[in-house]
Amino acid sequence: MINEDVADGDIGPDPSLLLVDDDAPFLKRLARAMETRGFVVETAESVAEGLAKAKAAPPKYAVVDMRLGDGNGLDIIDAIRQRRTDTRMIVLTGYGNIATAVNAVKLGAIDYLAKPADADEVAAALTRKPGEKAEPPENPMSADRVRWEHIQRVYEMCERNVSETARRLNMHRRTLQRILAKRAPR
Template sequence: MTDLESSGLSGTDSSLIIVDDDKAFLQRLARAMEARGFTVDTADTVAEGMRKVDQKPPAYAVVDMRLEDGNGLDVIELIRKRRPESRMVVLTGYGNIATAVTAVKLGAVDYLAKPADADEVFAALTRDPTERALPPDNPMSADRVRWEHIQRVYELCERNVSETARRLNMHRRTLQRILAKRAPR
C-alpha cells in the first residue's frame, strides 16, 4: 500500500506536477512523490509548467514561487482555472506574508519555505482541508525572516540599494552592510 492510498485518497486521480528550477531538488522530490503513490510530471520553467498544465491539468501540484523565467503563481492560477479542485502547495526560499496570502487566494493549500522535505510536501498535499496546518518543527529565526524580507524587497527594487533603503525606511549604508553579510540561520 502506498502512502497516498493510506492517506485515504486512493481511487482518486494521483497526477502531480512539480515545477522548480532547482533540477537536483526537482528530481529528488519527484522520486520521493512517486514512491508515495503519485504519478509525477515535472517542469523547470514557468513556460513548460503552463504548457503541461494546459495539456493535462493535474490533481496535485508543487510549484516554486520564483523561477528563472517568471513567477510560479502564474502556474498556480492556470491550474485553478483548468482544475479548481486541485490541491496545490507553493514552495519558496523567500518567505513573505504578501506572497503567502496571494498564493492561498489563488488556491494553494499551503505555503512551505525551502528547503521543504518530501514528508512536509506530502503532508501538505494530503491533509484534510478542514484541518489546520501544524506549526513547523524548525521555523526560521526572526533574524532569518528579517533577512529574507530585505532580500525580497531588494529583488523587487531590481537590486537598487538606494531605492530598497528608501522603501525599508533604512539608511543606505546600514542596508549595504546587511546585504554584504551571509544569511542568518
C-alpha cells in the first residue's frame, strides 16, 4: 500500500525519522537539516542504540549508516522491517559495493547513498515517488576517489591489517601505507 502523501513527495502524517551514524558531527548536522524539512528526528550512534530505538518506536523513515563501530547497520534495517512494513529506509555508506546494496534492498531499504550525502539527497531519496528514478549525481566520484574507496573497503574487510590488504590488492605494503596516510581524493 502506497502512502499518497509520500507518493507526492511530501513527508506525510507521520514524520518520525531515525538517523543512525557513528560520525557524531555528521549525525548532528543531518539531524538539524532534516528537522528543518519537517521530520521529527531521533538519533543513534551505534547498532545497539539504533536497535533499542527501532524496537521501542519503529519510525516511518530511517537513514542508517552501513558500518557502525559496534556492528552492521543492516541489522537495524532488518529490525525495523520486522516491526513496521511501511517504513521508508535508506542506507548511507562510505564503503559501497554492489553486494551490500543488493542486501540492503532485500532487507527493505528503498535506496543506497554514498557518503558524503547531503540533506537534500537524503530527503529526496526518502520522499521519492515509487518508480521514480533518481537524478544522476552532478559531481560523480572521480576515478581516484573510487580507487581510494575500494582500497578503504578492502582495508576494513581485512580488519585494518595493512599486510593482508596489500596482499589482497596485489600491491606493495609501503605503497599501500602511503595511500592510507593521505586524505581521500575528491
